[in-house]
Amino acid sequence: MTQGRNNTIRLHREIAGETRRIKVIRALSRKNWVHSIASLVIDYMQRRGGKPYQIDAIKCFAHDFRSSYLEEKPCIFTSAFVPNELIYGLGGVPFLPEAASGFAASFGLAGESLAACESLWYSPDLCSFHRAGVGASVLELTPTPAAVVVSSHLCDGGKRSLFQISQYHNCPFYILDVPYVHSAQTLDRLARQIEKVAASLEREVPGLSGDHMAEAFANSNAARDYYLNLCNLRTNIPSPWRGSEALNYVVLFLWSWGSPWLTKFYRDLVDHAENIIDTGHYPVENEQLRLGWLNLRPYYSPRLFSYLEEKCQVSIAFEEFSHMYWDRLDASVPYMSLAKKIMANPGWGPLERRLEVIGRIVQDFSIDGVVQFAQWGCRQYNGAASILSDYLKKKGVPFLNLDGDGVDERNSGEAQSLTRLGAFVELLESRKLRKVR
Amino acid sequence: MKNCSYVAGIDVGSSATKGILLLDGKPVFKCMLPTGTDLAATARECMRQLLHGNGLTEKDLSFVVSTGYGRARVEEADRTVTEITCHGRGAKALVPRAGLVIDIGGQDSKVIRLDEDGMVADFVMNDKCAAGTGRFLEVMAERLGVSLLDFGRMWKAAKRPVDISSTCTVFAESEVISLLSGGIAPEPIIRGLCDAVADRLLGMVHRVGIAPNVVMTGGVSKNSGVRLSLEKKLSQRVSVPAASQFAGAYGAAIIAHELAQREMTDST
Numbered sequence: 001m002t003q004g005r006n007n008t009i010r011l012h013r014e015i016a017g018e019t020r021r022i023k024v025i026r027a028l029s030r031k032n033w034v035h036s037i038a039s040l041v042i043d044y045m046q047r048r049g050g051k052p053y054q055i056d057a058i059k060c061f062a063h064d065f066r067s068s069y070l071e072e073k074p075c076i077f078t079s080a081f082v083p084n085e086l087i088y089g090l091g092g093v094p095f096l097p098e099a100a101s102g103f104a105a106s107f108g109l110a111g112e113s114l115a116a117c118e119s120l121w122y123s124p125d126l127c128s129f130h131r132a133g134v135g136a137s138v139l140e141l142t143p144t145p146a147a148v149v150v151s152s153h154l155c156d157g158g159k160r161s162l163f164q165i166s167q168y169h170n171c172p173f174y175i176l177d178v179p180y181v182h183s184a185q186t187l188d189r190l191a192r193q194i195e196k197v198a199a200s201l202e203r204e205v206p207g208l209s210g211d212h213m214a215e216a217f218a219n220s221n222a223a224r225d226y227y228l229n230l231c232n233l234r235t236n237i238p239s240p241w242r243g244s245e246a247l248n249y250v251v252l253f254l255w256s257w258g259s260p261w262l263t264k265f266y267r268d269l270v271d272h273a274e275n276i277i278d279t280g281h282y283p284v285e286n287e288q289l290r291l292g293w294l295n296l297r298p299y300y301s302p303r304l305f306s307y308l309e310e311k312c313q314v315s316i317a318f319e320e321f322s323h324m325y326w327d328r329l330d331a332s333v334p335y336m337s338l339a340k341k342i343m344a345n346p347g348w349g350p351l352e353r354r355l356e357v358i359g360r361i362v363q364d365f366s367i368d369g370v371v372q373f374a375q376w377g378c379r380q381y382n383g384a385a386s387i388l389s390d391y392l393k394k395k396g397v398p399f400l401n402l403d404g405d406g407v408d409e410r411n412s413g414e415a416q417s418l419t420r421l422g423a424f425v426e427l428l429e430s431r432k433l434r435k436v437r
Numbered sequence: 438m439k440n441c442s443y444v445a446g447i448d449v450g451s452s453a454t455k456g457i458l459l460l461d462g463k464p465v466f467k468c469m470l471p472t473g474t475d476l477a478a479t480a481r482e483c484m485r486q487l488l489h490g491n492g493l494t495e496k497d498l499s500f501v502v503s504t505g506y507g508r509a510r511v512e513e514a515d516r517t518v519t520e521i522t523c524h525g526r527g528a529k530a531l532v533p534r535a536g537l538v539i540d541i542g543g544q545d546s547k548v549i550r551l552d553e554d555g556m557v558a559d560f561v562m563n564d565k566c567a568a569g570t571g572r573f574l575e576v577m578a579e580r581l582g583v584s585l586l587d588f589g590r591m592w593k594a595a596k597r598p599v600d601i602s603s604t605c606t607v608f609a610e611s612e613v614i615s616l617l618s619g620g621i622a623p624e625p626i627i628r629g630l631c632d633a634v635a636d637r638l639l640g641m642v643h644r645v646g647i648a649p650n651v652v653m654t655g656g657v658s659k660n661s662g663v664r665l666s667l668e669k670k671l672s673q674r675v676s677v678p679a680a681s682q683f684a685g686a687y688g689a690a691i692i693a694h695e696l697a698q699r700e701m702t703d704s705t
Contacts, residue, residue: 386644403564415506416545420562423521427557430522434554 012138012168017119022112026140035066053268057252060261067093068143074207075143077165079150079158080254081345082176083338085220085329086194087149088258089213090201095143097133097165098158099251104132104141105299105407106248113139114408127377128408129296130161137165145171146205149197153178153348155380172204182343190339198335216258217331223257226266227324233273234318235365238287240276241269243316244305247297250321284309289428290317292361294372294388295381296406298417307418312425318365323357351384355391362397369398369428371421376405376412398431400424444500444697445487446689447514448523449480449507452543452571452656455686456483458491462694466490467683476507484513500697502689506544518692520685521547521560527688528652529555531678536648539638539667539675540684541657543571548641550648559645568604569637571657576606577630580613581623588631589661591624598628604637627662635666642671651675654684 028034042062046055068075074092078084080099087094104110110128113135118124120138122131136142148166150159152175159175166173174197179186202208233240256262276282291308293316298304308314326341342348346357361367370392374382385401392399402420405411448455449472458466468486472479480503488494495513503511504523511517520540528538529551538549545563552558567573578585599621603609609630616626634657651673657663658681668675680687 389644398559416562419506419519419521423519423557423560426519426522427560430556434556 012120013116013140017116018139019112022139022141025109029065029069029141029143032070035062035070038062038066051268051272053265053272056261056265056268057249060252060256060259060265063261064093064095064256064259065143068095071144074146074205076201076205077137077142077145077148077162079155079162081154081158081342081347082149082151083257083341084255085213085216085258086198086338088219089216089334090198090208090210091212092146092201092205092208094255095145096251096255097137097142097162098129098155099254100136100142101129101132101407102251102296102299104136105409108300109136109141110300110407110409113141124408125377126161127155127157127375128405128411129375130157132407134161134164138168145169146207147172147174147201149174149176149201151176151178151342153342153345155378157377157379172200174200176342178342178348180349182349187336187339187343190342191333191336194338195335213334214331217329217334217337219260219263220257221328223263223266224324224326224328226263226270229270230266230273231318231322231324233270233277236273236277237290237366238282239284239290239315239317240273240282242283242305242309243291243293243319244297244302244309246316246319246322247293247305248299250296250319253322284313284315286313287315288313289368289425289432290315290366292316292318292320292358292365292367292370294320294358294370295375295378296321297373298404298406298409298412300407300409301414303414304417304421308421308425312422314425317367318361320358320361323361325357347380351387354384355388358388359391359395362392362395367397368432369400369424371400371402371424373406374401374403376403376408398424398427442499442697443491443493443497444502444690444693445484445498446523446686446691446693447480447483447501447503447505447508447511448520448683448685448689449476449503449505449511450520450542450656450685451506451545453682454479454483454505454507455683456487457683457686457690458487458493459690459694462691464687464690467680467686469682472507476510477512480507480511480513484511500693500700502693502696504685504689516693516696518689521549521562522557523685523688523692524654525549525551525557525560525688526555526691527684527686528654528678530687530691531654531680531684532650532652532676534650535652535676536650537642537645537652538684539642539651539653540655541569541571541634541638541653541663542655543575546570546638546641546655546657548638548645550645561641561644563637563641567606569634571655573604573606573609573634574630574657574660574663576610577613577627580610581617581626583623583627585660588627588663589665591627592631592662592665595622595624595628597625598632599625601626601629601633604633609633628666631660631662631666632670634663635670638667639670647671649673652681653677654681656682658682 067073076092084094113132117131117135326344329337346353455469503514508517524540547562549560
């Protein structure tokens, strides 16, 4: 770490302002003994009968956080849709500031990160997942990145905010310029870009080498097999897994492909779902309706979901972000394989691709109504609301565009959201009742 | 199961709490009081007025449905239903041909499209701020020093509206102050404010799809200035039933009646 970089970071931290709590958390996150105690706590939770898949998920993050905060391995910041098999394959650990914002919100830490970001002149109408990510990074609540890798597809704010983070930390920044048009030539161009980024990372970041690529691909493929099995189990009526929980684990879905822990997580989750179906002890008792959920969720408040699942007996049967969209990876052509994965994302390219996937989710998961969580500042998803509404209307599927914010509590009113969701459920109930009659 | 035919609907809105008593599905009594700060106490008082006004006790009620933003605070309620469903049902009962309901309350506004059976087919609500709601108009009326009830008369007295560029309550208030200090009369300002509210509602109307037979409910329906602006923008008549403020409570009471009937059928 250079003296210049230290001064820049300190200056930004001073502008952003930091509370005593932030100072304590920053210091603790970098202490070996804190991570050792965390491991003991996880073991204790396991012994006390914690659900195996939940323990796997915690272990997955605990393992990566330890490696990155204690700088045991090079930490590479990535944007949400970069295939992290690349990072695990190079022997690094990925860190997704956008996804970490969701974590921060769940633990009540987002407020300080958002304030820090705004004090650096970021507009509050930008997506809060990015603002909180930048703020947390400036306050050094995140680990220190050795490099930043972003992709240009889907989310525009992600690459810009991560570029800023690379500037604060004075580390290399790489952008994968994802072509809009899908063809053999564009795929080849993207594959060559990924290869160049990998080569540059190996050169620029000490400790990275492509020796682990085959292992990361094998982990990813094994996890994918279990995951497809899980998706199949989730078509069951009633739903064997709470959608509110699935929306939490979207973070893992974005983050951990290539990690051995993800394979264990999905394997144990499949066992859990099978057991639920066998015993008939479904998480949403007497399930009345099934929702499809688009985009993310508010991470600071569980109330919307307890209202849906416990009071209204409504399941979120499947989420758009949980859709498996890529084929098995081929370790013999790693960069082409990752290029194909990126290009297969249905959120990229013509909107018809996304609509087709949503239509398939509606059909495969017997969805009664679709809710799009309209994340404040998200141009990518909110811009499509009208076309999406028309598309679903033609299919006879009710649609609710639910305004809210996944991280910044100031941008939504819980009571208003509950009223909208409640009215939507009433609308679906009345349709169902009339169909029965 | 109580063997009687009285049911009640209570609508706890942000400004006013409304109650309606039905006997065999027909309204027999209604009351309205300011919501104040203690929602549960206001709902209790509303219920007391409904019952005592008719010489009844709680035992005489077979079902109570509550709605409105304070619906969860009504201790006597057997069921809570959202104001969207209740306003839809109430408006349909008040104006049987209703196809589209525009409800503007104290803190929110909603547009509800009804299907041929009078059930909610689609709806949209305002975003989180007070723009285009009753509270917005209250603040402006206060600033202008006029009564909300005079808005209609003053709207008609204005030859043309002044352009109000913001429906943000704070920004619009400072805009009104600037206009007044610039020597603009209150009438065109009021017409401009009503147009600004109507413009905002128009966007919501187009999101659910315009339909014939528009009905206005909620407290702001009594403000004929907003109705006149809406009629002009929609190029069609907007009905305001006499009991427009009670649409939510009426809808809640109708649902209470249906649920009471269902319980009775199930028990026999």
